[in-house]
Amino acid sequence: MIYLDHNATTPLHPRVFEAMLPYLRERWGNPSSPYRFGNQARAAVERSRRRIAECLSCSPTEILFCSSGTEADNLALRGVAHALGARGNHIVTTAIEHHAVLNTCKALESEGFRITYLPVNEDGIVQIETLASVLDDQTILVSVMHANNETGVIQPIKEIADIARKRGVLLHSDTVQTVGKLNVQLADLGVDLAPVSAHKIYGPKGIAALYVREGTPLAPVITGGAQEGGLRAGTENVAGIVGLAEAVALAVEHRETEGKRLAILRDRLEKGVRESIREVRINGARAPRVPNTSNMSFSGVDGESIVLGLDLCGICLSTGSACSTGDPEPSHVLMAMGINAREAQGSIRISLGRDTERDDIDATVQALAATVERLRAVSSIQGSTEPQ
Amino acid sequence: MIYLDHNATTPLHPRVFEAMLPYLRERWGNPSSPYRFGNQARAAVERSRRRIAECLSCSPTEILFCSSGTEADNLALRGVAHALGARGNHIVTTAIEHHAVLNTCKALESEGFRITYLPVNEDGIVQIETLASVLDDQTILVSVMHANNETGVIQPIKEIADIARKRGVLLHSDTVQTVGKLNVQLADLGVDLAPVSAHKIYGPKGIAALYVREGTPLAPVITGGAQEGGLRAGTENVAGIVGLAEAVALAVEHRETEGKRLAILRDRLEKGVRESIREVRINGARAPRVPNTSNMSFSGVDGESIVLGLDLCGICLSTGSACSTGDPEPSHVLMAMGINAREAQGSIRISLGRDTERDDIDATVQALAATVERLRAVSSIQGSTEPQ
């Protein structure tokens, strides 16, 4: 199997698995229990928190554990909205956010919040010129992702942070796809809230963290016991937390060398595809991108058909974000970039990872060329020759 | 180590660990991915759902996965409150619920919901005579736990369900402490919502399920992708889900024999304590209780001091629920039963489990007697001889 969907999920790194094992087997105490066996589990949680904080340049008390990138995004958005709802009801986000942010904004909209969706240009970059003008005295939060999960396009977070800070507005940035891919130094980045999801960085599924800058007002989404300073109740997933810390450490440790390696492979992939398949468009190619992601549109064919065709060759890739797959609507990210619905429908995302080798890339180019050709022979739409 | 805090958490059963392993190692796909490697993970999730449904007598579509018993309680309470908020704003619960329910009710109170807390009698049983009279045409939900986590006292859920159903009010029952201890047949029990937490039944931490009876209106707490029918977004914790299913199956399989075994050990413990320590009160002893739990008050000594004293002998037990430990307030459960603050302060919970043997019980009785005696020698309060 050639797996090229690392933006959807990644395998557990053996070192992460090893780190988790003692907490699945011998050290299974409840971190909130008052005896030493519980303290042992507590120590593991707090050591993990400290480790993650060191890797991402923040203070341990600024790291909250929760169960997924999605939950972290919910805690950030709902948490700030409910903490500051009395001060203002306006939130600014973008048209290209992950559904974890978009659908949470929709939910907040139905609670009475006003949401502004910033547009992106054809390269997939958020138009920050408009940001300053949409902020008003009701604005409590700006949420702009660090890099897009479908295209890999990096957003100008520091500039956005400057604007937000000047206006006294909090900034959440969805960093789920950038930890381990970009140099995420939270203190530097200028954001107030940022999630990390373990399963995107060779950690386990079911665990994540939210960075919450010191002093950021936040209401809990899940209430109950006093865990996580009362901001996220529920018995801690100790093994998961230890795994997350190990995964973050690995991600930071290997970021530079892996990034360089993957950028070369990604470029090889795109060159190969351009050379062997006509009428292909690489979405976001002109923008700065994370090194592992490539998003392509093939005119006249359907993305799902390409995915199945390649699956039958033992190659795993997807049409876009995993959680919207099976959804018949074309990618909201590509549509926001001005790509028409039919072209968006013919798009796939290829995301490389630690296990990706040069041979995998070459085999994928070949399989992709053959599949697209076969599908185009079946297709009732002849690419650009078809009047739309 | 003698571990007698199984109501706080339990070790991972080797069979559960074995069941999880393939999903931590080889089968790490994202269940929402459109290729077969993703389908493999999806199949594991759906098979687990079916298995749990079979064990608990409900339909697979009535089982939602989430990350903890606490989250399941939040989803039940907030989910119904937000789905039915337009119809009514009154919720009835009890004074002895777990903080996952109590603090969520408090949060809903600050959103404008009205909460009625039913009292319990001195045996710790909810006074259902008062239930019918507190229901009004604004009542949308009743939440009464199946058995209390501190005392083990079983609540008359079927009678409560009859009343709730007659009045057309939904019923949530916190079954976190009863799955595997009582015969939880969800269809029979008459409840509309009920949680299961894996780590209480020899499963992993960080995974749970909520039973939601077909047709029960529910709003999501965590929004994003389309996972769990849109009711709980976030990439699924596949290994955790598989582990939960295995744990539920084991819990149901061993319930009867384990229950009988533990009831005998629990009775031996209580007899031993009564015989070797004066001025002890077994809280809830006259009520029907789950077989593994015993809650005791020793006059003149502090619960935390007993816990540390026994910890130093290698025996793990606690003063009450793990998530309120370290909290200086005496147990709200015991206080609700009419026990005064100082006596409540001198209480401990002993909860037995699969690894508990007769020798452990005898060693615990001895250590407990010695510790209480030593602490009473230091104590400024001489039990009943002390005027209060």
Place this chain on the structure above:
Amino acid sequence: MVDQFNDDFGDLEASFGPILYYNEIVIEHFTHPRNVGELDESETDGFGLVGDPFCGDQMKLWIAVGKDKITKIAFKSFGCPGAIATSSMLTALAEGKTIEEARRITDDDVIEALGGIPERKRHCSLLGVRALHAAIDDWERRRAGSADQP
């Protein structure tokens, strides 16, 4: 290779979440669709073009009719695997049938012949049936047109 994955699946559709699981017959029709192509203008007796505004799929279908029977059929489809496989199966079912018989082919017939397709792909099978009806209508119009001619 398909089999390696198949053992895991039962009636998964009943539960939650997006499942794009296609069975082996569907996959076979997707990888080797029957009657792909176009008929020459000269041999075309009916043509249908339909689109699914919901998912963006599109299908073109050509028929040649002799003695009220569909003697030749060809299609081209733009769409997901479900669209391609159902298009293919529809043409396989329609070929050699009389116009009357062909008109009675339903989307359920197509799905049954394929051994089922994912619930959320059922609408794909309508595309083929609609394209066939459009082509038959076209054939009837053309026949009426030529009959009108002196």
Place this chain on the structure above:
Amino acid sequence: MVDQFNDDFGDLEASFGPILYYNEIVIEHFTHPRNVGELDESETDGFGLVGDPFCGDQMKLWIAVGKDKITKIAFKSFGCPGAIATSSMLTALAEGKTIEEARRITDDDVIEALGGIPERKRHCSLLGVRALHAAIDDWERRRAGSADQP
């Protein structure tokens, strides 16, 4: 046995959640409290009884004073390990001290002598200091009382 667990702990207090981690000195004073007991009415020069309404803890403290020095001290405590250990350490610090010196003992002195106690248990250490002050006040009252007498 304590050591087996100790290696894991640093400055855990800085982070989240209830941590009831006591160091070895605290545990030693908890398991072997100094000066436990009561002084006879006859040898008691001062007595203090204080309670912590917040946590329900209670402490009784007796002193015997000779030449302005605390010659004997005894206590009884109802409360958590922190309360017992701080009570014990307070008596150890106060024994042999002059009244003046004893009055200057602060809760921080007690905590320092114990090598620290959990943040949320700091209030326990106040109990001992307050009980000692109460006993000294009582001693002063008694002395004033006997001085008043002809």
